Amino acid sequence: MIESLGGSLGSLRQVLDQLANWHERTADQTIDTTGDGDGGYRAAFDVAMQLWQAAIHVEQATDAVAAARDPAGRISWPPIRPATHTGGRAERSLAPPSLFGADTTRPDTAGISR
Template identity: 40%
Template sequence: MPTFNDPLADAADASEALRGLAHASRTFDNPADTYAVFGDVISGVRSLRQVLDQLADAHLTHRERAHDDSGNHAAGAESALTSADELHQAGTLLDQVHDRLDAAFGHSGKIAWHPEPALEGAPLSEPAARRWVSVVFLQGEDADGVLDLIDRDGTDAAIEHLKRFDYGDETTSAAMENGYVYEEPPAGPLDRVVADGDYILTSNGAMGHVSLLRALPVPPDPPLAGSSATHRREATRTSPVADRDWFAGPAGGTASVGRELSL
């Protein structure tokens, strides 16, 4: 919850909220939901514009206290002025971002999204049932080393490195407990997706994140007949896993353990 008086706490909350939105918005089951998200994003841009101006003002107001690492006041004051100028320019550019978003918002509001057409007939055969568990998700500085590894040595090397985060049944149990199990590997339209056996690597250098998922076979129901057999089959069926955001940092899950590793 915002404090409205503690910029450190509110900045941390805003950063975490935007991080969550960046990952949650990778897929929209109902495209009509984009309109509401659009409105909140535009509101956020307006607030960000105000934040940039206030950061610039703080640099100007307190420039008499500015020194460099050597204690040189003149150099520190010059850096404060330069920083304030760059912040003001960033705010000006953000005005253009707001105008573009507002125009896109208007066009989006003219769209009447129709329901997804139903498939006619049943599929001829069902693919082998399996799910995907999140082995690890890294973002920002945590992902930089792996993204550099991809650029330098390729995706195979990155997959081998990220496999070190996989602790087998322990990883699977943590993913099941925290809801990081998916029918399909989650990936955005701009993500790079590479499959290697039972593993799938997704990466996005522009967004600064990388993840590894592992296939989890779903055991078939036993071929029992009759109502009592049906009852027993339903009783032994795996409980569905809650559909939660796999990008949020798992509580005590695989990502928190794996981030202690280094290249």
């Protein structure tokens, strides 16, 4: 499972790099919401920089997960034993019956306002 996580993080890193490259490559074709080309260029380049920063963080996480892979491979988990019931059905208590749909109302309990 740890190896799969590492692979997924590697794929995420690749997607972040591709998106960042696309934003940088097409920045000169953009405009911002007011129609300003310079503003669009700056915004697209800012997005590219943020995506590259995210890719760096994902790469660091990928390295940390890879470092955990070897020690995790040395772990042996004992089999899980199913829970055993100590008592029979008579020892289990049931919830009090509900008055939902009944013609009577539940008496007010002191200290609780409705």
